[in-house]
Amino acid sequence: MGDKNVFVMIPTYNEKENIEPLLDEVLMHNVNVVVVDDNSPDGTWRLVQDIASRDRRVNLLLRKKDKGRGRAGRDGFKYCLNKGADIVIEMDGDFSHHPKYIPLMLKEIKNADVVLGSRVVAGGVDARPSIARRIITKGANAYLRLLLGLRVGDCNSGYRCFRREVLEEIGVNNIESVGPSIVQEVLFKASLKGFKISEVPIVFKDRELGSSKLGAKHLASGYFMALKFAAMHKLGRLK
Numbered sequence: 642m643g644d645k646n647v648f649v650m651i652p653t654y655n656e657k658e659n660i661e662p663l664l665d666e667v668l669m670h671n672v673n674v675v676v677v678d679d680n681s682p683d684g685t686w687r688l689v690q691d692i693a694s695r696d697r698r699v700n701l702l703l704r705k706k707d708k709g710r711g712r713a714g715r716d717g718f719k720y721c722l723n724k725g726a727d728i729v730i731e732m733d734g735d736f737s738h739h740p741k742y743i744p745l746m747l748k749e750i751k752n753a754d755v756v757l758g759s760r761v762v763a764g765g766v767d768a769r770p771s772i773a774r775r776i777i778t779k780g781a782n783a784y785l786r787l788l789l790g791l792r793v794g795d796c797n798s799g800y801r802c803f804r805r806e807v808l809e810e811i812g813v814n815n816i817e818s819v820g821p822s823i824v825q826e827v828l829f830k831a832s833l834k835g836f837k838i839s840e841v842p843i844v845f846k847d848r849e850l851g852s853s854k855l856g857a858k859h860l861a862s863g864y865f866m867a868l869k870f871a872a873m874h875k876l877g878r879l880k
């Protein structure tokens with residue numbers, strides 16, 4: 642992908658322990674980066690600003706209003722498109738998604754429109770120690786596949802790679818999700834548009850540093866949002 646403009650988009654909220662080592666690893670690959678930070682009280686954005694002042698490949702998108710993982714994702718996608726990205730990779734900022742998989746994704750995107758970093762294809766692993774969390778994820782995955790008719794293995798993966806055309810076609814301005822259901826919303830819309838979605842195996846790890854922002858409340862609202870997307874689609878109202 643040497644000739645392609647690749648942007649890695651990382652939404653962050655209070656990731657000050659992770660962001661510097663993560664950016665070091667991401668920048669080992671031939672990519673640009675935008676960190677989309679919602680004015681983290683821990684000052685994550687200051688660290689990014691500092692790195693960005695030294696390295697032109699690194700950009701900070703500091704958001705002060707309209708907070709949320711979904712809103713940050715929408716604005717991050719827009720930023721990448723405006724900067725002329727051919728390929729956009731999104732990943733979490735807590736090392737659950739390791740940058741070492743970037744080359745594999747970039748290889749696979751040559752034959753697909755969307756590539757998911759997947760825990761459920763051969764070689765993929767959900768390495769989180771909590772059995773409860775692994776079961777909850779499996780249950781959510783089965784629910785989404787059934788409800789939204791998704792024919793992919795890992796519907797909840799927030800580590801993925803898009804061709805520019807996919808984001809243009811689904812229209813990032815139409816993204817409804819304020820919170821983390823953006824992951825399922827974008828996947829559903831890409832699937833409805835008939836884009837080719839493929840999966841590469843990743844080992845998905847628990848964060849080691851920092852704390853979780855997306856807990857049980859978000860899980861429940863995720864189930865609700867999926868119902869909403871399904872209903873909107875049936876009524877022909879999903880933009």
Ligand SMILES: Nc1nc2c(ncn2[C@@H]2O[C@H](COP(=O)(O)OP(=O)(O)OP(=O)(O)O)[C@@H](O)[C@H]2O)c(=O)[nH]1
Binds near residue numbers: 655679713735852855
């Ligand atoms: N910009 C922005 N980023 C967010 C927000 N909420 C979460 N994030 C980031 O989105 C990514 C996923 O959030 P996490 O807190 O790791 O959620 P999770 O993976 O379900 O929880 P853990 O298993 O504890 O890691 C991380 O990079 C967060 O920093 C938000 O409101 N705004």
Ligand SMILES: [Mg+2]
Binds near residue numbers: 733735737848
């Ligand atoms: Mg996480």
